[in-house]
Amino acid sequence: MTEARTNTGGPPKLGGVHHAAYRCKDAKETVQWYEEMLGMEYMSAFSEDHVPSTGEYDPYMHVFLDAGNNNVLAFFELPNQKDMGRDENTPKWVQHLAFRVHSEDELLAAKEHVESKGVEVLGPTHHGIFKSIYFFDPNGHRVELATDIGTxxxxxxxxxxxxxxxxxxxxxxxxxxxxxxxxxxxxxxxxxx
Structure with missing residues (x-):
């Protein structure tokens, strides 16, 4: 349970990221991919025919995955919307989801695991204070696994x-x-x- 805090003015006192949400092509495929590739646990889902915040008719499935350390990754499948695309004015390497692993050995083991599933992996790439590998999920989202190595x-x-x-x-x-x-x-x- 989160301790209640009283805001005495100024910016809110944040308690972390509740969840980050992205769009997916197929909710079930996305859940299975993140479970298989990254070991994330499928936690829950919400599904509505009308958007709660706007009331508009737009059926959706909203799935939530445990990304570890109290972090949640979520996806929306929106079958009545145009096919999902990406921001063509932004390079593919810019927008990505980055997850922490605890050591270089875990990073290399993750690379081997993901490659064994037929997914192309770039790296490890040395960034001075961390090393990373990169690959794409079935929705076209770039995924990064990183381990800190700095002093x-x-x-x-x-x-x-x-x-x-x-x-x-x-x-x-x-x-x-x-x-x-x-x-x-x-x-x-x-x-x-």
């Missing part, structure tokens, strides 16, 4: 330079050089593949 000092330095980086980006729209040190190892490892 406390690296994370502290990234936090320290976060605002100067954002300010420089806002002015120039070019990659700030504040964290070049971070990418040196990643560049050399990724180039060796």
């Amino acid at each position: 406390d000092e690296q994370y502290a330095e990234l936090k320290r330079v976060a605002m100067p980086m954002l300010d420089e980006w806002s002015e120039t729209k070019k990659a700030p050089r504040h964290a070049d040190w971070l990418h040196e190892v990643a560049r050399s490892e990724n180039a060796g593949k």
